[in-house]
Amino acid sequence: MDLFSQSWTALRTAxxxxxxEDFERPSGCxxxxxxDLVCHLVIDAQDVLITLVTPADTEPTVDxxxxxxxxxxxxxEDPLDALIPRLAAAYGDPGLLRFHLDDVGSAAGRAAELADPTARVSTRDEVLTVGDYLSVYVLEWTLHHLDLIARLPSAAEPPAETLAATRASLERIAGTSFPASFSDKDALLIGTGRRTPTDREKAALGDFAARLPLVLG
Known part of the structure; x- marks a missing residue:
């Protein structure tokens, strides 16, 4: 729960x-x-609110x-991906988009703090505990924080704790660890295809390099 709050607060603050003028710059997506990325975050926040009030009474199917x-x-070609830029452009003034994220995002953050981490909720035809669901979003929002600042060198980076937790999650998903020489940020960027590894990094990855990028869905 703490990592969820950290990752979400840091992203909304960024x-x-x-x-x-930075709203018109390319993101890492x-x-x-x-x-467009900020508009996607508004939808993410709505999903959190919807899921937290969608209880399930069956056993978890995923973690x-x-x-x-x-x-x-x-x-x-995904219809939602194509819709996002049109929705974002409709806001016109970046201040309106910034306000909407703060409004809905704050509500999502409060709902998460009030939720019972052992309760079960349903989303995407799956059942999982609230704690596991919020952990999913630590990964989602930490990666999107890196996307947000990809071409904004002066912007604040994700907290070290959430970078480390997200790296650990990605390694569990892949069933393989990244080389210890990789920073958490580099492991995430290279692992998800957000940055091309150097020759030295490819050598360190060994056979794992052939499995990259890890695209999550």
């Missing part, structure tokens, strides 16, 4: 601190501007690791 599946890289 968005709040962005000057308007291929084909999306920063404003924070098995919730994720390794999928093929996106082709850009």
């Amino acid at each position: 968005v709040a601190d962005l000057p308007d 291929t084909g999306w501007l920063v404003r 924070a690791v098995t919730y994720w599946h390794l999928v093929e890289p996106p082709t850009g």
Whole structure:
């Protein structure tokens, strides 16, 4: 629960601190501007609110690791992915988008703090505990924080604790550890295809390099 709050607070603070002109810059998500990514975060926050009030009375079917599946890289043909830039552009003023994220995001954060981590909820036709569900979003939001600041060198990075936790989650999903020489940030960027490894990094990865990128769905 603490890592969820840390990752979400840090990400929303990073968005709040962005000057308007940065919303038009490319993000680390291929084909999306920063404003598109922020619009996606609004939808993420809505999903958190919806899921936390969707109780389940059956046994969990997944946990924070098995919730994720390794999928093929996106082709850009997903209807929701195509919708996001149109929604983001409709806001016009970055201040409106910033306000909407703060409004809905604050509510999602409060709902998470009030939730029982042992309770079970349903989402994507799966059942998992609230604690596991919020752990899923530690990974989601830490990666998107890196996407947000990909071309904004002066922006604040994710907290060290959430970077480490997200690396550990990605390693459990992959069933393999990244080389100890990799920083948590580099392990995440290289592991998810957000950065191409150098020749030295490829050598350190060994056979694991052939399995990258790890695309989560």
